[in-house]
Amino acid sequence: MDVFLFSFHSSGDIACMGICTSSCPTVMAFCFLEELQWKFSASYDSTSISLATRSYAFLEFDNIIQKVKYHFNYTSCSQMKNSLEKIQEELKSHPPVLLKLEDTELMNGMINGHTEVQMGSAPTYRMQPVTPLGILSLVLNIMCGALNLIRGVHLAEYSFQEDHEGTGNVIAFLLSFLACIFQCYLYLFHGSSKKMKAFVLFFSICLCNIYLYGLRNIWQILFHIGVASLSSYEILTRQLMEKQPDFGV
Structure with a gap:
């Protein structure tokens, strides 16, 4: 049974999430997310981001995501040595927080007698x-x-x-x-x-x-x-x- 890991990276108003198999090195996952964050910042300015009011406003960015994904899947680690070393140093100085499902449930108030969050949207x-x-x-x-x-x-x-x-x-x-x-x-x-x-x-x-x-x-x-x-x-x-x-x- 494959185990998948969710990795999160946020910088300013931009947050990225990646789903990787357990065999993928953590440093590689964060390097991928940082690359996406940099590409997104280069593609859209703060004004465009603040004016976005509808879902999928940046749907065209998926083309860049696929290119970055292809680059990471078919590029050897030796070719990305500098980037990986930089991320490795950052992870050592600021280790990522490891969350379990139980931790997220606790933060959302779903245990200890709290009412479960209803997924249905309230009518307007x-x-x-x-x-x-x-x-x-x-x-x-x-x-x-x-x-x-x-x-x-x-x-x-x-x-x-x-x-x-x-x-x-x-x-x-x-x-x-x-x-x-x-x-x-x-x-x-x-x-x-x-x-x-x-x-x-x-x-x-x-x-x-x-x-x-x-x-x-x-x-x-x-x-x-x-x-x-x-x-x-x-x-x-x-x-x-x-x-x-x-x-x-």
Whole structure:
């Protein structure tokens, strides 16, 4: 039964791995990996490496790998004497770390009661596309929020100059403004307890507008509550959609 050894060599941002039979000298394996690392550094600059975002971005480098592999398989050790001696000296000064399978399992937390690492990839999600009705609810919500903010600021200036009897109305306007902004946020972005937050914001807008009866007529109050209802409906109906994993191949 053949025994294979895995050899690793890393330098900077480049790491190389080689699989060799047990009959292959260790110095030869590391000499091969160092040669590959040097060839790769000569073929690609740091900018090309940092811009690589997909798997197999350097697939054309396989041609160089095959050439180096052929060179090492069909070249005698005497012809590579200088390179081998250099690697031999480096291995003496910095001996390679020998790892066993049990060591890698320990580092990955797979023993001593730790949960095994699941190989399946976690699903990725995104929100459903924004609908025309959703865009309308956003526009109306922003408009209502702006009206609440303007009325609240003007009323605050008057209340602080004359008396403090209108403080409750100022708070109601500003709370309505904040509720409108948070409704827009809930519609655009996913978050936990979305349903509960949507109902809290809706009832807050309703209570604030009912409290403001007198400063607003019944039609204005119904308009603000209607916009809040539309926004709440859009928040609750816009769900997550599962995105198929992109392996970048």
